[in-house]
Amino acid sequence: MSALLEATIVATARPCPDVVQIDLLPHGEGIVFEPGGHIDVHLPLEGGVQVRSYSHVAIGPDRSLRIAVRLLPDSRGGSRAMGRLKPGDRIRVSAARNDFPLSFAAPRHAFLAGGIGITPILAQARALKDAGRDFTLHYCVRDRASAPWIAQMQAEFCAAFTLHDDSAQGLLDARAFVGALDPETELYMCGPHPMMAAVKAAWSAAGRVPARLRYESFANSGATDSVPFTVQVAETGAEVAVRRNQSLLDALLMAGQPVMYDCRRGECGLCKVEIEEIRGEIDHRDVFLGDAGRAAALCACVSRLRGGHALIRIDSISHGPHV
Template structure:
């Protein structure tokens, strides 16, 4: 069963909204619980007005304990499945249900050196870590990667607060990040924390695995709205349940299965925990793995045994893409 009802939910009120970059809105919420948040924490949000109940997770950028508020920043994705669109409609006095702060991406204090890597909207998870490390006087390097400066939230704040400890890479300025060089400069006493799109995460993970670096020093959080191929509709069949439905371009495989009446297991909805994995019986097309749960070897199998249905999709061939599954 899902974990949707396995936690306490609270009423929150929007107190302010601000556009902090192209398509990125900062949303400040008044919440009825202690907001002494730790770096890397997020809150879960039950989105109002949806035809089907949607839960989304958003990193806490700032928390004001005295005011009782937390601030989120939400990127309106080009192929939103409903979450970012709804969040961008919020205005002061809007109400929604939220969880208390949750921790899936903890920052360990005590390493000799840190590298923090943020790609795009991933800065929302990384910025609080950089702020914490600055306060405790840690040795850290913050790397922020973006398409162009107008699309990079909190860029001025990063430069002002972190100065020489921050390096900015902007694709539009012909200054891309060299992942191999980045990893090559990391030593055995350095911990790397990263958050960003799947392609960036995969590049770092593959390069890291080719070294002798301790894999436990690579820590990450990702978001599953980016993949190797553009999302497109595809058909899913579950023979044991007598179920066939189309997965639309703007919904996940998990959401389509839920809509069709399947009783699904899931938790993170970000391709990290693996709880939503389903068995692949047959495939017409190719799997666009958007998770960080399975290994590269598992993803590169000619016919993968399983996939994480919360984020992964099927992309096309000359024929209509479709997949046949069995659900635990």
């Protein structure tokens, strides 16, 4: 893991009512701005430290990093804590990997962002613009009032920018969207799970080259609202209650269960738990498990049950720590 650094909040703003934009200046040299990269913020929450990842949106002339956080009504605590920050406050951060690097080698680029998924996409689009490259940027929003930076992007990217307002136009037609892209296009997307799942299915159905679809997910993007549920851990017998605004991973960790994790975004699979028995349905929100793996496993950092109970096995207890 990267070294922890202190960072000072230098500015905050509200680009729309439920998004807070935060400029933070890390002390020292440990964090490098990369389009698509993110930092980890270590927050004191619920008697422990919890880590939240936020994409870099921009870097200022003073080397301060801009991130943005959607303030969720059913926050697990992270967005509430971030929303309270004010200039002069200090937080602890560490650099994270860039799992969503932008390739300048692609012949054509398109970007698709949904909601707060615009944060890494905006940094990538600006990098291409600065390099004098052509691209298109499609921004899907629930409604105009809930989306940050629309006017700014319209001014910045002009004809390359398209806004898709779900409240007026309905959900994005993923097939039509993919079908309209030149076959040589490399598509970068970040947004809620249902949008990304539809585009991935359309990409595959259209016979597009899998490597030309690059994406990054974020948590809290299920198809349905989160509700409480319970699990029992087969290896230890522990009964664990998961609150509506808490991830299964956090509930397991708080109950002292040694589950391993890394990305906390449903991408690496390290937190996977196997389902031995279930009363209820799984709400898969990861991008790691394929269809075959989904019947009997879930990624505890983002996926959950739609109520009910499950008997689970924790990979890192049953099979030992991954290395």
